[in-house]
Amino acid sequence: MIDFHVIPDLLYVIPAEKHSAQDIRNILSAHPEVKFVSLAAVDLMGNDTDEKIPLYDFMDNIENFLDGKAVQTDGSSVVLPGIATLNDGKVDLIPDSKVIWYIDYNYEHLDFETGKPIGTLRIPSFLKHNNDYVCSRSILRKSTEYFEKTVQERFLNDPALCADYGFTPEELDHITTITATELEFWVNSPDEIISTEQLSISQELKESYWKRTKGVVRTALEQVILLLDNYGFNPEMGHKEVGGVKASLNSSGQFHFIMEQLEVDWKYSDALQGADYELIARILIKEIFRLHGLDVSFNAKPLPGVAGSGEHTHVNAVAFLKSGKKINLFAPEDTKADFLSRFGWGCLMGIMKHYSNVINPFVSATTDAFERLTPGFEAPTHSVASIGKDVLTPSRNRSVLLGLVRSEDTKYATRFELRAPNPHTNTYLCLASVYQAMLDGIAYAIDSGKDTKALEAEFIKPYGQPSDYLETDRLYRCEDDIFEDMDSNERDRLFGTPAATVFESLSTLKDPSVAEILCRGGVFNEQLINSYYQAMLVRWEMELMEKIIPANLSLIRSVVRSDDGSVSYDEKLWSDIEDLKLLLAKDTDIQDSIFTRVKAAVKSGDWEKTSEYQRAMKNAMIELKNKYKTYCDNQI
Known part of the structure; x- marks a missing residue:
């Protein structure tokens, strides 16, 4: 272990507006501790690439690097089955100039001249094969671009839709997809075993949830929050989660037998930047706790019989007016009269109609993910949503897949919390599939001509009642505890039988109607879907x-x-x-x-x-x- 502390005057990020060749030269010349460059692309399995390119080589060929002509790999380095093959494996790495670049520091390797840790400039990038973009980041980019373009065209051609929010088509500047993350994880002292029974008892007694952190766990968590702030995350909080036991104190005042579940949250950003943040956060968290002698697990269910770790994903969409005003498109005109706007109801209906077939293959694609999604551990098992008992009582139901987060006092709070993702969910593909499903629901809600009350009535319809968009024999809204108030047979009857294995989840991708939704706007294509299917099946x-x-x-x-x-x-x-x-x-x-x-x-x-x-x-x-x-x- 080293005596780690957060260094405030390091170069942590290079913002998007500073990505010209000259700006980069100026910035890096002032920071000689940055010795390497790495192009960080994300393959279809969610793995990020990493290289150590000497900074002098990058600086000498900076235009080629920025144009995507300097770095290439082959199919054996990334997971792209059926795309980057043995006889056609060349893959180019293309820097993304529109997101934040960040510096990854090695705190165990100091620069002799400056005394600062050696840094690597990590540049989020795309993978390109035979002139086609084929990676997770590019799929999310295409999805957000398609979503934002499609929604903007709807507003520009529909003055009545604009009037719902109090502006005219001429006042609209652009649409942005927004996301935020709650990241849960376990930390433990290596080589010290704590029984599942101890953990289970502690969980039942609620000995850990939101309790005070102590010792090395407190120090590491505080340093993570400070670092995330330096990287521009705008962290909201870090706290203990439901899992864990009280550590033992030895005679020297050090804690041993550490086993705790923690959560770190940060504020919203646009979708692609938000997915990048999640990847960066996992790297930083794991590294900082390791420097304090603690291991971190981002597995969905690292321990049987105790709480697993989720990565609750929040989504909404915002309209930016030319005046600079921001409008939450999910929020209704009157938050005391309606749960959602027409647009918001369409997004919710699209997600809930298509979750099991379109979205879940990208959320639950490992056995570890399914181990977490079991009754009794505050993890969702069935596709059902909570919107609140009434319009003045916000949702607090932790047994459902999706919760409507809202406040009658502010429209900005309105968003959806998707509770099934876990820390190893491929956030890029998860969000891309969510936006494709949302667009399908938006088209129905707006084109149907129904007002907010009619859409609400359709969404909260009783089981067995026909619907123009949703399934007849399905319940989509439930405010009860679905684990305490009904058995497994009743849950399956009301909400549909969920997939229980990776194959059952992935098999829906072979349905032509599912592929049609995913491929709209050229977001996915048959080759990408088949490659992902094969990768996760293997x-x-x-x-x-x-x-x-x-x-x-x-x-x-x-x-x-x-x-x-x-x-x-x-x-x-x-x-x-x-x-x-x-x-x-x-x-x-x-x-x-x-x-x-x-x-x-x-x-x-x-x-x-x-x-x-x-x-x-x-x-x-x-x-x-x-x-x-x-x-x-x-x-x-």
């Missing part, structure tokens, strides 16, 4: 074969008998446990184990069977753990 296959089955097998082997066979209750329990162990992991003359069936299905490429056997494996493992806990609790 990842799922590798997770099953190399992580999930080996981890389950290791756990099964740790399940050992400890009674002497004298108690019939123990005997019955152990017999059930043995049957489950055999079912999961032991082949017999009569049948193959579930593990073997999963492996065979993967080998044959039968993804439906793989998905079915994964469900069976998960259920059997849950039953095994529960029975073994009951068995162990009965030993004295």
Whole structure:
């Protein structure tokens, strides 16, 4: 560990308006501690590229770098299956001049001349293959451009729509998509084990949520907030989350056995910048806590049986007038009379109609993501929204997929909070799919000619009532606790049965109607959708074969008998446990184990069977753990 502290006078960012060759030369010449340049593009799996290009090479060829003619890689360096292939793998990295560039410092490597940490200028970039943009960042850029252009054209051609907000078409300057993030994560002291039971008890007793941070966790969290501010994030807060246990204090006054869940939030920005911020924040958080000897996990469900980590994503859209005035397009004319504007209702209806098929494949695309989305841990399982019990009572329902955040006192607060994303969700693709769904809903809401009350009535319709846009046998709004007030069968009936495996989530991308929505405006195309589908399917296959089955097998082997066979209750329990162990992991003359069936299905490429056997494996493992806990609790 080093004695890390935040250095206020470092160069942290180069703003978009300073990206000319001369400005960059002037800025970097004044900061000799910046020694390297890296073009940071994001492939379809969400991985960001990183290189160490000596600054002198960048400065000598700066025009070529800025024009995208200086750096290229091949298909083996990025995840673009079916695009960057073995015989056609050249991929160019194109700097994005319209977003903030930032400097990534190595606090363990000091510049001899200045005494400051060595910095790398990280330039958010695009991936280009055969003159086509093929990366996550470019998809979000195309999506926001299409959304903003389409919405602006609607306003320019519809004076009545403009009148809803009190301006004329001539007064409109531009439309901007807005996003903000709540990022949750776990921190722990390495090599120190804390039992799931301890964590579960602490969670039930609410010993951590919004409690005071202490010691090294407090220091690291405060430094993260200060650093994010230096990078222009405008952080709002950092705090403890629901998971964690109280650390132990040793005789020297140091905390040990640290295991805490934290959250960091920052203010809104435009969509592409906001997605970049999320990527930068994860890098900074992990690095600062590491410098204090703590490990950080951004996994959706790093520990079974306790709270997982979400990345709640807030979205809305804003109209900028030529006068400089900003107007929240989701907000109604009278916040005490309506939940949303016509435009806002269209966006909400588009998201909720298309979430499961259009958006979810980009939100929940790993087994880890599905492990988080289970009842009992304040994570959404079903596609349903909360808008508030009435127009004067804001939504506070933490059991739903989407919450309408609003205040009757200010229109600027109105936005949607999407609660399913996790820290490893590809935010670029998630937002792109959200905007495509929103546009579909906007078209319906505005073209239908319905007013806000008619759209509200359609959205909150009872189950079984026909709708011009939404499904008949679906409930889209619920203010109840869907976990406490109904069982799983009722949830599936009212809100639709959610995907339970990666394959079930991804399979909707093969639906032509889904692809048609995603491809509108040239945002996605068939090649990009197929490449993403293949990339996440291969990842799922590798997770099953190399992580999930080996981890389950290791756990099964740790399940050992400890009674002497004298108690019939123990005997019955152990017999059930043995049957489950055999079912999961032991082949017999009569049948193959579930593990073997999963492996065979993967080998044959039968993804439906793989998905079915994964469900069976998960259920059997849950039953095994529960029975073994009951068995162990009965030993004295």
